[in-house]
Amino acid sequence: MSKTGAWLARYALEQIGVRWTFGIPGVHITELYDELNESETITPILVTHELCGAFAADAVSRVADGATIGALALVPAAGLTHAASGIGEARLAGIPVIVLTGGIRRDMPRRYQLHDIDQLALAKELTKAAYRVLRTQDVVPTIFEAARVALSGEPGPVLVELPLDVLLFAGEVGALPTWTAPIPSSFAEPDAIVRAAELLSAAQHPGIFVGWGGRGAADALAQIAERIGAPVATTLQGLASFSHDHRLHAGFGFGRSAVPAARNAFAKCDCLLAVGTRFAEIATGSYGVRVPAQLIHVDINPAVFNANYPAAVTLAGDAKLVVQSLLRQIEPRASKDAGARAHRLSAQIAADKARFQAQWLAHDSAGRVNPARFFGELRSRLPDDAMVVVDDGNHTYLTAELLPIFPGGKLILPTDFNAMGYAVPAAIGAQLVHPDRRTVAIVGDAGFLMTCMEIVTAVRLQLGIIYFVFQDGESAQIAQAQRLLYRRAPCTKVGEINHQALARATGAAWVPIDSDAQSSAAISEAFRLAAQRRPVIVQIAIDYSKMTAFTKGTVSTNFRRFPLMQKARVLGRIARRTLADVRSSVTHQAKQAKAAKA
């Protein structure tokens, strides 16, 4: 039969189970958009900026649990470079995304065509693999191969360039293949699983650390935790990988940057079971964790083993399968004092969590909104299965430390690539996948400015997403660290924006929260407005005067690692600038007093 590349690409995407593509059409890819427009199962979504399209596609994959995969349909070069940060985010976070781009015509020898750039070279660092299709009959097999690579092992984005002539012109193809999804597998050696079970059962102070890759293993991990009497900490990306209402859930991180419950519960850890984490910088608070020699490391990607911390046992494979095998080996073994330890730990964790919460609530927010009070109000209204989408900044770590996530709940955010601007568009992707689940975004005022115009798309799609914008007037996560180390915070004041006018301009609703007293009623109002399938911008006068455990711990970890001379230089600068600041303030006061007298 004779088919165009665009028809074949649509066929392949339908087979894979793609339900939405994000992007902006351009001349190289209008043929594909025309096909997608005809599809009964795929909806092409127009975005305002391809960066937002990439974040939305990433979010589709993150919340879909394998039911569908996020996809992009981009014009060559400019569409791809605009989408690059979102693709990079998916790459470092291990999120499958199908990136389809148009390409310059390969059937004519002209140079300097529109959008002519070597996209495969550009995609090299951003994707797991990149393909260019030169023949019509290769369209379906190549897209299937791309999807297989995207979904297997540690998932990731994959690019397929479809040159204009391939999309546009019909060519002969034979019988079309049908798609079969890759099956999760475990490569862990049975002996290694036994060894891991022995170590964990014999440990005096075992601990469990769960990342994004461990989310499918949560039930088996909860049973292991009880069986061996171990506290459970998560990474930032893996915040929702273990229920926060489990009595052994300790918190985010376990080292110097962790919340007190996790820091204390892991203080004597002598055997660590790490699942689906690669001990990256954020997960470890800039490597401020003490990892015991008896590390049992489970991951789908063997390249992460021994990269940052040497492992006593490595178990490669799908986390759910490996952890279930491990549980079967642990069950018959007697774990000494495990019951008593679990009991003691759970009491200590509960007390530490309560004290942490009380300290936050007691903090004087000087008339502004206390973060713990806000998150308490929000949590009390969120259903357990709500989806929380977070951006990158101080609000990220406040969310991680103050908003518990319960079974069935989702929390997605940028981590290792760490691109601000994620939350507004990612919430759109998440809400599309689960239209009946409450979706809320927590976003800083600077990050919000990067992508807030995408709310236009949320309005058009009638998505009742609530955007909680933490308005502190600056890029706090950076400014706080600058003030600690430099006593100055250049380039962190955020451009002023009238959120009410922005809401009007985009068609969203607007609700302000200026003080704790307004929180409860304002959040109720936001939920009421969102129920009318309309996005809501909630502008919050948040108080950032109390630092998160993460920021305090991480700044301290980094500083401790400075060579002695560098420490002296930095401390000297702080001292000089502090003195100069005191002097200038004294002079200023004296001048004012003089002026007042005169």
Ligand SMILES: Cc1ncc(C[n+]2csc(CCOP(=O)(O)OP(=O)(O)O)c2C)c(N)n1
């Ligand atoms: C694309 C990008 N640019 C810059 C940064 C550096 N950065 C990390 S957090 C942050 C501050 C974010 O400010 P805001 O969105 O207001 O959140 P807040 O920290 O105030 O909660 C900055 C600038 C980044 N991570 N990503």
Ligand SMILES: [Mg+2]
């Ligand atoms: Mg801010």
